[in-house]
Amino acid sequence: MTAVEQNLPATEQAPKTIYLKDYAVPDYLIKTTDLRFEIYDGETVVSAMLQLYRNPAAAQPATQLTLHGANLELVSIALNGKILGEGDYQFGDESITILNTPEEFTLITITKIKPEQNTSLEGLYRSRTMYCTQCEAEGFRKITYYLDRPDVMSEFTTTVVTDKKYPVLLSNGNLIDQGEQENNRHYATWHDPFKKPAYLFALVAGDLSCIEDTFTTCSGRDVTLKIFVEPKDLDKCDHAMTSLKNSMRWDEEVYGREYDLNIFMIVAVDDFNMGAMENKGLNIFNTSCVLAKPETTTDAGFQRVEGVVAHEYFHNWSGNRVTCRDWFQLSLKEGFTVYRDSEFSADMGSRTVKRVEDVTLLRTAQFAEDAGPMAHPIRPESYIEISNFYTMTVYEKGAEVIRMLATLLGKENFRKGTDLYFDRHDGQAVTTEDFVKALEDASGFDLTQFKRWYSQAGTPRLQITDSYDEDAQEYSLTIKQSCPPTPECANKLPFHIPVAVGLIGSGGDLPLALKNAEPDFETSDNTYKVLELTEAEQTFVFERVFEKPVPSLVRGFSAPVKWHYDYSQDDLVLLMSRDSDGFNRWEASQQLGLHAIQEAMVAHQQGQSLANWQVETALVEAYRNVLRDTSLDRAMVAYMLSLPSEAYLSELADVIDVEAIHCGRAAVRKALARALRPELETIYRAYDHQQTYAVTAAAIAARSLKNVTLGYLMLLGDDALIKQCESQYRTANNMTDVMAALTQLVNSDAPLAQQLATSSLDDFYQRWQHESLVVNQWLSVQAMCVLPGTLQKVKALQTHAAFDGKNPNKIRALIAGFCASNPINFHADAGAGYQFLADQIIQLNTQNPSIASRLLTPLTKWKKYNSQRQSLMKAQLERIMAEPDLSKDVFEVVSKSLA
Ligand code: B3K
Numbered sequence: 001m002t003a004v005e006q007n008l009p010a011t012e013q014a015p016k017t018i019y020l021k022d023y024a025v026p027d028y029l030i031k032t033t034d035l036r037f038e039i040y041d042g043e044t045v046v047s048a049m050l051q052l053y054r055n056p057a058a059a060q061p062a063t064q065l066t067l068h069g070a071n072l073e074l075v076s077i078a079l080n081g082k083i084l085g086e087g088d089y090q091f092g093d094e095s096i097t098i099l100n101t102p103e104e105f106t107l108i109t110i111t112k113i114k115p116e117q118n119t120s121l122e123g124l125y126r127s128r129t130m131y132c133t134q135c136e137a138e139g140f141r142k143i144t145y146y147l148d149r150p151d152v153m154s155e156f157t158t159t160v161v162t163d164k165k166y167p168v169l170l171s172n173g174n175l176i177d178q179g180e181q182e183n184n185r186h187y188a189t190w191h192d193p194f195k196k197p198a199y200l201f202a203l204v205a206g207d208l209s210c211i212e213d214t215f216t217t218c219s220g221r222d223v224t225l226k227i228f229v230e231p232k233d234l235d236k237c238d239h240a241m242t243s244l245k246n247s248m249r250w251d252e253e254v255y256g257r258e259y260d261l262n263i264f265m266i267v268a269v270d271d272f273n274m275g276a277m278e279n280k281g282l283n284i285f286n287t288s289c290v291l292a293k294p295e296t297t298t299d300a301g302f303q304r305v306e307g308v309v310a311h312e313y314f315h316n317w318s319g320n321r322v323t324c325r326d327w328f329q330l331s332l333k334e335g336f337t338v339y340r341d342s343e344f345s346a347d348m349g350s351r352t353v354k355r356v357e358d359v360t361l362l363r364t365a366q367f368a369e370d371a372g373p374m375a376h377p378i379r380p381e382s383y384i385e386i387s388n389f390y391t392m393t394v395y396e397k398g399a400e401v402i403r404m405l406a407t408l409l410g411k412e413n414f415r416k417g418t419d420l421y422f423d424r425h426d427g428q429a430v431t432t433e434d435f436v437k438a439l440e441d442a443s444g445f446d447l448t449q450f451k452r453w454y455s456q457a458g459t460p461r462l463q464i465t466d467s468y469d470e471d472a473q474e475y476s477l478t479i480k481q482s483c484p485p486t487p488e489c490a491n492k493l494p495f496h497i498p499v500a501v502g503l504i505g506s507g508g509d510l511p512l513a514l515k516n517a518e519p520d521f522e523t524s525d526n527t528y529k530v531l532e533l534t535e536a537e538q539t540f541v542f543e544r545v546f547e548k549p550v551p552s553l554v555r556g557f558s559a560p561v562k563w564h565y566d567y568s569q570d571d572l573v574l575l576m577s578r579d580s581d582g583f584n585r586w587e588a589s590q591q592l593g594l595h596a597i598q599e600a601m602v603a604h605q606q607g608q609s610l611a612n613w614q615v616e617t618a619l620v621e622a623y624r625n626v627l628r629d630t631s632l633d634r635a636m637v638a639y640m641l642s643l644p645s646e647a648y649l650s651e652l653a654d655v656i657d658v659e660a661i662h663c664g665r666a667a668v669r670k671a672l673a674r675a676l677r678p679e680l681e682t683i684y685r686a687y688d689h690q691q692t693y694a695v696t697a698a699a700i701a702a703r704s705l706k707n708v709t710l711g712y713l714m715l716l717g718d719d720a721l722i723k724q725c726e727s728q729y730r731t732a733n734n735m736t737d738v739m740a741a742l743t744q745l746v747n748s749d750a751p752l753a754q755q756l757a758t759s760s761l762d763d764f765y766q767r768w769q770h771e772s773l774v775v776n777q778w779l780s781v782q783a784m785c786v787l788p789g790t791l792q793k794v795k796a797l798q799t800h801a802a803f804d805g806k807n808p809n810k811i812r813a814l815i816a817g818f819c820a821s822n823p824i825n826f827h828a829d830a831g832a833g834y835q836f837l838a839d840q841i842i843q844l845n846t847q848n849p850s851i852a853s854r855l856l857t858p859l860t861k862w863k864k865y866n867s868q869r870q871s872l873m874k875a876q877l878e879r880i881m882a883e884p885d886l887s888k889d890v891f892e893v894v895s896k897s898l899a
């Protein structure tokens, strides 16, 4: 029963929904914000002096002011120097309203907060030895009374006063004063010359060490760069610093964006709800996204550091200089910035590999979100709790939407558009409409229809058919688009979709001449064409096609869609070896693999044993060719060899058959391992395990392929191979190879592997127990073990010294590792996994609502399972729903899932 159904008094009723259509400009604006933080053990006193004035753009001159505020103890409040009494203001739900406010005034509030007790990790809180903040989206209201909305931008001056046991005192902007006080205390004052919304405010106080460097900007200014960490982590900052400098240079070269302050700081904290935060001049990072060194960090970890450092740095322009008018516009900064960081990573490493990784994430996690109860457009129309909308859709699909704009406009026009956008809106809080308008104005393109990508949720489907007229030498592609209904909209209008294509003939790519088309001046490559699909159904005719081609469709995944064309196995084998689009070679390998797995799944569903499952010779030969093709990028070989994941197979299914997916996929992998053993062993043996570790694209690629082959070989259960794997675990000089070997030992059911897994896990913990981020890897490898009995182990690990139920990284490693990344075990044992997850949510609901709500994701998918699982999952959602004091975060996700 919901709060509404229970007839509760108004204050306890269901939390209220906020709508985009209700947006109104703020009544007051804040010229300057002067903050003073007196931090004492157990309590912090915050004094805020705000210069307020009526917003000339408001519909009517306001005579009262409502400020946001949550969990604050008000000490005093004064308007223009006069202390206000109880009749001068009223408290509301997370707010205070000051009555009879004049045109312009100074408001001074003094409040007390308790950072030590703040387990939500929003606002000012304590992480291990330091104090830090997280204000986006609405955390600033937990610090002081304020207009905590992004369209109120103010100039901040911040003084932090603490005991000297916290020697480092930081905030946004430039240090303008510092000094000593009585009682062994000291202070620092920072001033940020750039107006900003409160969500970009940051403060740090702690005993921190730093590495320092400088960057000379394109106009010749020297910028000091500092990365602050706990002293023990000082040896793990170099990669982040290099990534930062590369990002700064790249943003100058690719977008013409120069950094604007004389100092840029990053602080790493252990307890952090997400990856990092782009506070002006003072980024605060989860340690997992800053710290990296070969002995402790995997290649994926190194790449994550590079990507997140770049992402947060790029926000300085896409987010900070030009910010969001309201939170419905979140994708304005997030989609654009993800697109920017993804292009940066593509330029730093391998473009095709990065694209494969991004698309894999998109079509497992984002497509699943689009198909579930929380589906929303990249610009949502409503929300209950904005924290729930930092989603795959807003971020990753948002980035795909920007990518499509770049594809449609072409490189030059896109850059003209972004230049105009930054120039026109510098210092403003704007909307996605403003962004698109700038691109239209700069390029002359009409993006009216394209804007449906911002307002319609759901993943469009493309049904593609073709015909070849040999006499006319014409080849036609007919594309039909549709989009399934989502909670906010049943009938979708056609999208404007760029469909990049090529045609493959017997000698490779064919030249493309589109019938009745304007000559294309921009592309020099006449074998690649972007078709613009705008109708529900459209036919594109190519002329002078001298042989029947195999189409290479949606090249580079040019649009976030699910597409289907009826390829034969031979077509796919051809594309896999001959397509000039590297992404589509991989795509063909995935479709081949998918067919093979689906066959095995059917056999499993029919009760056949998969013990000696065989795959078709053509498939084996296709993979053999890939393994032998030394011209191919090793990373691409690794990805081609990695069959579609269980998550992707689940996303594709109408009803998810957990066991069939797991067993079918495993059977195909094992069949390939048996058939390709000599080639796999050759690659594995050829790898030089003693070479010096490097994080170059080539070295990462070589490790990745070697470890994929190890994964296949370990399926054979052969003692010699198992010993080889254990030897890799023991002797590797880097964490990528150590973890790869450990993962294989842990997941193999061969008795020898199990025995070695136990000893290796013990050894690993002994060795790394003092490195928190490494311990997280140890937790997740166990949580993700596919063998039976994992839930019991996870429960036991919750009481292990390695686990800390308050630390989001540990929760993600152990709890999410099991519930979100171990389907075969999460869905086993008559719902024990579901109950376990619900227990965790109930516990976290009050402690850290935003983490609780994120953890819920696997249960929200309940309608995709068979009826028995559906009822077990639903029962747990209902159990959560019945809890008293449900946070807005959890309430929104559970109620929408049950609707
Ligand atoms: N902007 C932050 C995310 C804040 C999430 C608040 N719940 C990090 C980022 O996207 O760069």
Ligand code: ZN
Residues within 6 Å of the ligand: 311, 315, 333, 334, 337
């Ligand atoms: Zn971001």
